[in-house]
Amino acid sequence: xxxxxxxxxxxxxxxxxxxxxxxxxxxxxxxxxxxxxxxxxxxxxxxxxxxxxxxxxxxxxxxxxxxxxxxxxxxxxxxxxxxxxxxxxxxxxxxxxxxxxxxxxxxxxxxxxxxxxxxxxxxxxxxxxxxxxxxxxxxxxxxxxxxxxxxxxxxxxxxxxxxxxxxxxxxxxxxxxxxxxxxxxxxxxxxxxxxxxxxxxxxxxxxxxxxxxxxxxxxxxxxxxxxxxxxxxxxxxxxxxxxxxxxxxxxxxxxxxxxxxxxxxxxxxxxxxxxxxxxxxxxxxxxxxxxxxxxxxxxxxxxxxxxxxxxxxxxxxxxxxxxxxxxxxx
Amino acid sequence: xxxxxxxxxxxxxxxxxxxxxxxxxxxxxxxxxxxxxxxxxxxxxxxxxxxxxxxxxxxxxxxxxxxxxxxxxxxxxxxxxxxxxxxxxxxxxxxxxxxxxxxxxxxxxxxxxxxxxxxxxxxxxxxxxxxxxxxxxxxxxxxxxxxxxxxxxxxxxxxxxxxxxxxxxxxxxxxxxxxxxxxxxxxxxxxxxxxxxxxxxxxxxxxxxxxxxxxxxxxxxxxxxxxxxxxxxxxxxxxxxxxxxxxxxxxxxxxxxxxxxxxxxxxxxxxxxxxxxxxxxxxxxxxxx
Numbered sequence: 380x381x382x383x384x385x386x387x388x389x390x391x392x393x394x395x396x397x398x399x400x401x402x403x404x405x406x407x408x409x410x411x412x413x414x415x416x417x418x419x420x421x422x423x424x425x426x427x428x429x430x431x432x433x434x435x436x437x438x439x440x441x442x443x444x445x446x447x448x449x450x451x452x453x454x455x456x457x458x459x460x461x462x463x464x465x466x467x468x469x470x471x472x473x474x475x476x477x478x479x480x481x482x483x484x485x486x487x488x489x490x491x492x493x494x495x496x497x498x499x500x501x502x503x504x505x506x507x508x509x510x511x512x513x514x515x516x517x518x519x520x521x522x523x524x525x526x527x528x529x530x531x532x533x534x535x536x537x538x539x540x541x542x543x544x545x546x547x548x549x550x551x552x553x554x555x556x557x558x559x560x561x562x563x564x565x566x567x568x569x570x571x572x573x574x575x576x577x578x579x580x581x582x583x584x585x586x587x588x589x590x591x592x593x594x595x596x597x598x599x600x601x602x603x604x605x606x607x608x609x610x611x612x613x614x615x616x617x618x619x620x621x622x623x624x625x626x627x628x629x630x631x632x633x634x635x636x637x638x639x640x641x642x643x644x645x646x647x648x649x650x651x652x653x654x655x656x657x658x659x660x661x662x663x664x665x666x667x668x669x670x671x672x673x674x675x676x677x678x679x680x681x682x683x684x685x686x687x688x689x690x691x692x693x694x695x696x697x698x699x700x701x702x703x704x705x706x707x708x709x
Numbered sequence: 710x711x712x713x714x715x716x717x718x719x720x721x722x723x724x725x726x727x728x729x730x731x732x733x734x735x736x737x738x739x740x741x742x743x744x745x746x747x748x749x750x751x752x753x754x755x756x757x758x759x760x761x762x763x764x765x766x767x768x769x770x771x772x773x774x775x776x777x778x779x780x781x782x783x784x785x786x787x788x789x790x791x792x793x794x795x796x797x798x799x800x801x802x803x804x805x806x807x808x809x810x811x812x813x814x815x816x817x818x819x820x821x822x823x824x825x826x827x828x829x830x831x832x833x834x835x836x837x838x839x840x841x842x843x844x845x846x847x848x849x850x851x852x853x854x855x856x857x858x859x860x861x862x863x864x865x866x867x868x869x870x871x872x873x874x875x876x877x878x879x880x881x882x883x884x885x886x887x888x889x890x891x892x893x894x895x896x897x898x899x900x901x902x903x904x905x906x907x908x909x910x911x912x913x914x915x916x917x918x919x920x921x922x923x924x925x926x927x928x929x930x931x932x933x934x935x936x937x938x939x940x941x942x943x944x945x946x947x948x949x950x951x952x953x954x955x956x957x958x959x960x961x962x963x964x965x966x967x968x969x970x971x972x973x974x975x976x977x978x979x980x981x982x983x984x985x986x987x988x989x990x991x992x993x994x995x996x997x998x
Contacts, residue, residue, distance in 0.1 A: 420821035424829060427814035427873060430806075434870045435836050438847035445847060455853070503741055511731060514738035521746035527980030528749065529931040531948045532969045536752045539962050545764045547751055561766065582748065590984070643840035646933040653955060664842040671846050672938070684843035695838045702834055703827075 446682040452675045468682040477658075478666070478683070482690075485663045488573055489641040495581045496637055497630070500588030505618070507593055519590075526586035534650045537579045541565045566651070569659025576647050584640070588633050595629040596622070628701060635698035642691055663687045752973070755966035756780070763963040779967035786964060787945075787953045789971075796947040799861055800929040803868040804922050811876030812918070816906075818877070819884040837874040844870065845938055852939060859941045867939065868929050876925055879987075883917030884910070920986040923979055930976060947972060 453459040543564040566572040671680025857863030895905040954965035
């Protein structure tokens with residue numbers, strides 16, 4: 380497959396609005412044909428649903444049952460049966476003040492990642508509309524490179540940038556007058572270390588936001604902006620009352636997706652801390668991992684994972700509603 | 710860095726002249742370019758530096774001398790081609806299964822109206838939202854029960870959890886962009902539903918399928934957590950291989966950056982080829998609503 384072929388613009392009528400809602404199955408008149416037509420989609424879906432049931436459905440059910448059981452090393456190896464313990468795991472987790480510290484930390488961490496990602500992403504998308512073509516190309520190259528970088532590589536590189544002895548970041552900062560950061564260890568304290576990890580997450584997440592918002596910005600009718608400007612709106616007014624409302628569906632989608640992703644940050648923390656995040660670095664994901672695979676309490680680990688999913692449920696609901704709306708329009 | 714870019718676009722009041730204002734925006738754009746591109750630049754810079762220059766407390770921003778020795782060192786740390794081969798096998802298998810099974814499903818939800826369609830869509834979207842980390846414990850137990858722990862086939866199975874929903878949803882985006890009328894015209898001309906699909910829709914869908922495959926391949930290739938948890942040291946994949954540069958005795962940064970380069974460059978290039986199309990596919994219709 381050549382590059383030209385894969386990057387060719389989409390060959391579809393460009394300004395096509397939603398297709399007329401033609402009922403697709405009623406082409407044949409007879410009831411027999413209709414019945415056949417209902418079987419077809421299910422037959423097409425069958426392999427997909429079957430695989431998902433095995434690899435996703437079963438583990439999901441298992442996650443729930445597991446969190447109501449006693450399940451440690453001996454149950455894993457089959458020495459002891461996994462007995463039901465009711466809500467004991469949840470009681471233990473919820474009664475632990477450490478858990479609540481981790482919840483608050485995770486929410487603060489994820490919220491800062493999302494806010495920074497969205498604000499910086501929007502600013503860059505707007506900026507790209509103003510710059511010359513060659514600058515736009517340069518920025519796009521940098522963005523795609525950081526977007527395409529495997530997370531694990533990006534994490535490794537950031538670890539190197541912020542190395543206490545040989546990291547370029549400390550060296551550059553120390554060039555500023557009156558600043559001496561040589562040998563500063565960014566990971567000596569949780570808040571500073573998590574700030575570095577926030578930077579890493581935002582750096583990796585901004586490109587998707589910029590590219591998606593840029594695509595959205597091209598769809599904002601120029602006439603509307605012109606009209607608003609004629610009516611006396613400044614740049615901020617045009618953005619606030621014309622651009623923002625039109626982009627709202629994309630923004631909702633990107634924000635909810637970012638929340639879901641940033642609440643699930645794992646390898647960045649795990650690898651930055653060499654596989655053993657200190658207490659000050661624990662997020663819900665690493666905390667659940669620790670409980671399961673370090674303390675070998677799979678049941679409590681599952682309970683924490685389940686609580687994380689519950690915490691996310693509201694956000695997931697908003698995302699699904701937005702996606703379904705999009706699906707319906709088509 | 711954020712404040713500079715945020716406050717920028719608002720100050721368009723100074724309409725002294727288009728050329729002058731463009732210069733300011735361009736400078737801001739170049740600042741974004743440098744900031745966003747710097748980590749990538751620093752990775753490449755370190756990878757080609759002599760290892761002793763990498764641990765200079767006052768590193769020079771520009772390359773002074775270029776060497777390839779970090780790369781040979783990287784290739785010799787543990788085994789390089791083994792993990793890469795395993796990653797290739799796993800990613801390709803996942804993509805092939807995902808694209809075949811996913812296309813059938815995407816076709817069903819985008820071209821047929823049937824009872825339960827909405828439930829299926831909600832289901833496929835919902836499973837995409839469950840964080841992988843939440844699933845690791847039961848998946849680990851499942852593979853243990855199936856005798857698939859520490860096996861490539863087991864890893865393929867687990868990767869389908871995120872590749873399959875993604876493939877279905879993205880292909881659906883590409884299919885709905887192909888006008889239904891084209892198929893109907895072919896059917897009026899005497900094609901059956903199946904031949905109409907093969908002759909009309911399939912060729913138009915091909916670029917979308919290529920983009921989806923490549924993107925899915927990259928996702929599978931980049932996965933870290935399952936690869937780490939479900940495979941032993943001698944069966945590790947490419948992403949986990951990068952961990953070999955950090956030992957008890959410290960980290961060998963220059964070879965590590967060479968290893969990172971080896972891993973990142975092919976993926977970034979692949980990514981470059983499809984990203985435009987993927988952004989279009991992922992957001993198709995998002996603004997039309």
